[in-house]
Amino acid sequence: MKRTAPLLIASIAGFVMIVAYFIPKTQTWGEDVSVWFDILAAIAFILGGGNLLRVQLKKISDRRPGWGYALITLIAFVVMLACGLLKIGSHPNEQYPAFAWSGTYNQTGTPFWWMYEYLIVPLQSTIFAMLAFYVASAAFRAFRAKNVEAILLLGTAFVILLGRTAAGVFLTDFIPSDVLIENPTFLQHLVSTLRLENLTVFLMDIFNTAGNRAIMIGIALGTASVSLKILLGVDRSYLGSGED
Amino acid sequence: MFEFFRNLDRRWIFLMMFLCVAVPIFVIGKYKTTFPEKPLVLATNVFNEIDNLPDGSKVLLAFDYDPGSEGELGPMATAFTLHCIKKHHKMYFIALWPLGRQMIDNAVNRIIKADFPHLRYGEDYVNLGFKAGNEGVIKVIVTDLRKLYTTDSRGTATDEIPMMQGIENIQQMDLVINVSAGYPGTKEWVQYAVTPFPDRIRLVAGCTGVQAPLLYPYIPQQLPGLLAAIKGASEYESLVMAKYGGENISGKYLEAQRRMGPQLVAHLLMIFLIIAGNVIYFVERRRGVRQ
The missing domain is CATH 3.40.50 (Rossmann fold)
Known part of the structure; x- marks a missing residue:
């Protein structure tokens, strides 16, 4: 029962979604299942929070390496959650001044807003910005023209790196552009493509799109087959091992 | 010079990247200039x-x-x-x-x-x-x-x-x-x-x-x-x-064009680093073949 019920729910929900897509009269069934999914997704936040508490508390109680970070994670989680849920420092909504909790949790000046503005924003931006440093270091150490494939990759990288900046336009400005020509000949179009900004578009449009389409079709076929296996109950790995 | 680049500490690269981003931000911020843009x-x-x-x-x-x-x-x-x-x-x-x-x-x-x-x-x-x-x-x-x-x-x-x-x-x-x-x-x-x-x-x-x-x-x-x-x-x-x-466009509406400055210099640095890395690679390979 513990495995059969989830299996049935997944199977019925999956088939309803398929049927709803092809039969217009059953469209509302699909909408209902989608709403259930959204409700479950919201509940998953609570489960996720609970799981975070469980894992981090275990790490701290076992004094495993890095338990200090787990403590910081826990404190940050609890403080942020309390400030948001209890709307600490928030002023009541002007329409309902008698109700203390009628204001929004993220009003300017509240502790929640402060932590978002001065902790989350700079931390996330810093982590993202650090990529530039590591990419530069990796480019110097690992980007070697060792074989034909690597040379092609290098050439493409140069074109894209230059083509995505004003340098691309400046360096190949001497090549005539076909933009201002009303009916450009094939040769004029070909020559114009050699401009770095156009070459970038050409690479993205032709080679990148062709490669990505092939990958996407492959993924779609794989997804369809795996989905069918799940709906028919052949693949039950998503239910877990059943051992707690 | 070759030895310096061969054993280049990653912190030098980090410093170069920092300067390549910081200097254009400073210059563009001070002189309120942007690179000309050609919409594709x-x-x-x-x-x-x-x-x-x-x-x-x-x-x-x-x-x-x-x-x-x-x-x-x-x-x-x-x-x-x-x-x-x-x-x-x-x-x-x-x-x-x-x-x-x-x-x-x-x-x-x-x-x-x-x-x-x-x-x-x-x-x-x-x-x-x-x-x-x-x-x-x-x-x-x-x-x-x-x-x-x-x-x-x-x-x-x-x-x-x-x-x-x-x-x-x-x-x-x-x-x-x-x-x-x-x-x-x-x-x-x-x-x-x-x-x-x-x-x-x-x-x-x-x-x-x-x-x-x-x-x-x-x-x-x-x-x-x-x-x-x-x-x-x-x-x-x-x-x-x-x-x-x-006229007199506020800076917040030119932010994308301004950020193209640091991107240009950072991209040029990346190209320089890739070329430098490959020069070192080929020189080392040549020396290895000779030995």
């Missing part, structure tokens, strides 16, 4: 999609990103919002990312409230906020918006919001604009909104650089226009400013 076809398509709508059209702006990618996507979100304001479009903001709501608040505070205070909440723009469920949210709101959005982000019932009157689903929107940093994002909007209703929902998007190659296969039928990273934002921004900017 995808940015022009995005501009035309928004500009060709009749004034006062209904536009859904989905801000699916967070502070981590604000540096790359913030300027295009600003440009989208400004363009919609200039065209007097009705703006419906939503977010599929938890922190997307804050990104919407940023746009509202920095642009609408600061520079266009005459625009009224609920009549000219509305913030419907964040909803959990990723593509599940899109799947529901394409047919029934009110099933999920019973209130806006302030808790006001959607029935009480004037610009929500008569809005049943997003098929009634004249255009969907998505600013996307990953999952859920533009790909999900294409798959769950545009693909089932190709004649009713039109979508243009702006995305991060790493996402752009994955979205090219949807161009042009499912995705007529795409702004790829800060370069795309810069091209689009230059188009918006050329038509609606006027």
Whole structure:
């Protein structure tokens, strides 16, 4: 029962979604299942929070390496959650001044807003910005023209790196552009493509799109087959091992 | 010199990258200059999609990103919002990312409230906020918006919001604009909104650089226009400013073009590093063969 019920729910929900897509009269069934999914997704936040508490508390109680970070994670989680849920420092909504909790949790000046503005924003931006440093270091150490494939990759990288900046336009400005020509000949179009900004578009449009389409079709076929296996109950790995 | 580069400590590279980004930021900030921008076809398509709508059209702006990618996507979100304001479009903001709501608040505070205070909440723009469920949210709101959005982000019932009157689903929107940093994002909007209703929902998007190659296969039928990273934002921004900017444009509306400066110098550094690394590699290989 513990495995059969989830299996049935997944199977019925999956088939309803398929049927709803092809039969217009059953469209509302699909909408209902989608709403259930959204409700479950919201509940998953609570489960996720609970799981975070469980894992981090275990790490701290076992004094495993890095338990200090787990403590910081826990404190940050609890403080942020309390400030948001209890709307600490928030002023009541002007329409309902008698109700203390009628204001929004993220009003300017509240502790929640402060932590978002001065902790989350700079931390996330810093982590993202650090990529530039590591990419530069990796480019110097690992980007070697060792074989034909690597040379092609290098050439493409140069074109894209230059083509995505004003340098691309400046360096190949001497090549005539076909933009201002009303009916450009094939040769004029070909020559114009050699401009770095156009070459970038050409690479993205032709080679990148062709490669990505092939990958996407492959993924779609794989997804369809795996989905069918799940709906028919052949693949039950998503239910877990059943051992707690 | 060769030995220096061969054993180059990564901290030197970090320092070079820091200078390559910091110096242009300082120079551009001081002299208020930007590089000339030449808009390409995808940015022009995005501009035309928004500009060709009749004034006062209904536009859904989905801000699916967070502070981590604000540096790359913030300027295009600003440009989208400004363009919609200039065209007097009705703006419906939503977010599929938890922190997307804050990104919407940023746009509202920095642009609408600061520079266009005459625009009224609920009549000219509305913030419907964040909803959990990723593509599940899109799947529901394409047919029934009110099933999920019973209130806006302030808790006001959607029935009480004037610009929500008569809005049943997003098929009634004249255009969907998505600013996307990953999952859920533009790909999900294409798959769950545009693909089932190709004649009713039109979508243009702006995305991060790493996402752009994955979205090219949807161009042009499912995705007529795409702004790829800060370069795309810069091209689009230059188009918006050329038509609606006027004189004495505030710096916040030129942010994408300004950020092209650090990007140019950083890209040149990357090219230099790749060439230097390869020179070292070939010299070492030659020496190895001789030995």
